[in-house]
Amino acid sequence: MKPRPSIYIPELESFIDSTLVYKPNSVFSEMENYAKEKNIPIVTAATGAVLSHLLSLLKPNQVLELGTGLGYSTLWMATGSPGSQFVTVDRHEAQAALLDEYAKKMGIWEQIHVKRVTASVMEYLEEQTEEWKNSDLFFVDCDKITYLDIFRILWRSANPGACFLFDNMLWHGRVLQPDPKKPSDLAVMALWDEVKSQVSHYTLYPVGDGLLFFQKDKK
Known part of the structure; x- marks a missing residue:
């Protein structure tokens, strides 16, 4: 995987993630190093910390995560809200299984x-609607090509009041000049x-590659 540009000035993002972000467990740094070595895309540490903070405030009963990776974002969210139930979906079993090992560490x-x-x-979304439709929070960080279809499926079926988070919404700065x-x-x-x-209302957190938050209106 070729390096992708940061939305920040050179070296600032790495400084934020390595020096300024509070990490509640040293294993997060271990996961970052592994992801870099194996070219596995994960959210930035700063994004993980924002996810953790948001979940600590929202305290959702059930979270659906689309795109497990190696479990980095899952564990940040679980650290913020350990009482929540998480369902995380990814087609790469061996890679996603690392989540279990890191959680044990x-x-x-x-x-x-x-x-x-x-x-x-x-x-999964099409075949297992009954499992996920009552989730209180959806975190989407998978193939960007599917983002619009995912939004439409989730937005249609999610309960009023459900919260949504989409990562990579600044797309490495390419929102300025999309190809x-x-x-x-x-x-x-x-x-x-x-x-x-x-x-009706949404918030863009300009952290990492852009984290978008919004909520389905309550009836």
Whole structure:
């Protein structure tokens, strides 16, 4: 995986993640090093800390995460709200299984509640609606090309009051000049258009690669 540009000035993001972000467990740094070595995309440490903080305030009963990676964001969220139930979906079983090992290293394996599902995200959403539709919070960090379809499925079926988080909404700065030949650029911009037309209020956290938060209106 070739390096992707940061939205920050050179060296600032790495300084934030290595020096300024409070990490409640040293295993997070171990996971960051492993992800860099193996070219596994994960959220930044700063994004993880924001996720943890938001969940500590929202305290959702059930969280659906689309895109497990190696469990880095899952464990940040679980640290923020250890009482929540997490369902995390990814098609790469061997990679996602590292979540279990890292949770054990952290000493929180017995305290958190995580169900890993090995499946295509789109297939899971279409076939397992009864399992996920009552989730209180959705965190989406998977193939950007699927973002618009995912939004439409979740927005239609989620309960009023459900919260949503989408990562990579600044798409490495390419929202400034999206390349019409890149499907991922077009998909991110299409999601922005959909959110701005469908969602009454939203907040962009300019952390990492852009973390978008919004909520489905309560009836």
